[in-house]
Amino acid sequence: MTDRHEEAFAQHVDGFGTVRIRPLDPASDADVVHGWVSGERAAFWGMNGLTRDQVADVYAHMAGLDTHHAHLVTRDGTPVALLQTYEPAADRVGECYDVLPGDLGVHVLLGPAGPDGRRPGWTSALLGAMTCYALRGLDRRRLVVDPDVRNTKAIARFERQGFVRGPAVVLPEVDVPDVYLPEKHAQLAFLERAVAFPEDQPRGGLTFPG
Numbered sequence: 001m002t003d004r005h006e007e008a009f010a011q012h013v014d015g016f017g018t019v020r021i022r023p024l025d026p027a028s029d030a031d032v033v034h035g036w037v038s039g040e041r042a043a044f045w046g047m048n049g050l051t052r053d054q055v056a057d058v059y060a061h062m063a064g065l066d067t068h069h070a071h072l073v074t075r076d077g078t079p080v081a082l083l084q085t086y087e088p089a090a091d092r093v094g095e096c097y098d099v100l101p102g103d104l105g106v107h108v109l110l111g112p113a114g115p116d117g118r119r120p121g122w123t124s125a126l127l128g129a130m131t132c133y134a135l136r137g138l139d140r141r142r143l144v145v146d147p148d149v150r151n152t153k154a155i156a157r158f159e160r161q162g163f164v165r166g167p168a169v170v171l172p173e174v175d176v177p178d179v180y181l182p183e184k185h186a187q188l189a190f191l192e193r194a195v196a197f198p199e200d201q202p203r204g205g206l207t208f209p210g
Contacts, residue, residue: 006022006023007020007021007022008021008022008023008071008133008137009021009129009132009133009137011129011132011133013125013128013129015121016075016119016121016122016125017075017076018075018076019073019074019075019125019126019129019130020073020074020077021071021072021073021074021083021129021130021133022071022072022074023063023069023070023071023072024059024063024070024071024072024082025072026056026057026059026060026062026063027056027060029059029072029079030052030053030055030056030059031052032072032079032111033055033059033072033082034050034051034052034055034056036082036109036111036112037050037055037109038050039112041112042109044147044148044150044151044154045109046181046182061178061179062084067086067087067090067091068084068085068086068087068090068091069084069085069086070082070083070084071083071084071085073126073129073130075126079111080110080111080126081108081109081110081111081126081130082107082108082109082111083106083107083108083130083133083134084106084107084108085104085105085106085107085134085138086104086105086106086107087104087105088103088104088105088144089103091105092171092172092174092181093105093144093146093169093171093186093188095171095172096167096169096170096171096186096188097144097166097167097169097188100141100142101141102140102141102142102193103140103141103142103143103144104134104135104138104140104142104143104144105143105144105145105146106130106134106143106144106145107145107146108127108130108145110123110126123157124160124161127157127158127161128161131143131161131191131196132197135191135193135196135197136193136197136200140193141192141193141194142190142191142192142193143163143190143191144166144188144189144190145158145163145188145189145190146169146171146184146186146187146188146189147186147187147189148184148185148186148187149168149185149186149187150185155187155189158189158191159189161191162191162195162196163189163190163191164189164190164191165187165188165189166187166188166189166190167188168185168186168187168188169185169186169188170183170184170185170186171183171184171185171186
């Protein structure tokens, strides 16, 4: 059995701290995640109103999938964000754009600011570390995000991080055993590894570093 507290990625960011990413533990991390997804600021995450046990059940179901994964992100040991990655071809977003080899879907939920608040560059540093993990750590060529079209703050945040807007689409309703997702009007945006990390581009027959 995989240890869900086994670290998947770590990156020290000068002036910010050490960002670590590990698999989410549906049971032991449920209190933290439930506190985040229950807040009004997380309305677009779509889990407002769920109990702590229901949130744990959602992520326990995800933990059994090979195509969708949830991760807890910490800064200097304190939980600060939830990162979900998924294979677009195995997700409803794959019905709305042409999926390319090397694509990876990403959902990001930033936790609320702690008692000391956030410093300038907080969000950029976290997104930068998560982007590094998704593109380099998982060896992918392109990321896709699909925030709700009404979530203008998230869309602007991704664009500042280098994502380029794609089409606005309607993600179809999903109603199958264990999973229900309502129809969603989403704004797709993409980030190419070649743009985020141009130094990774192959030259003279070299391959991308892992």
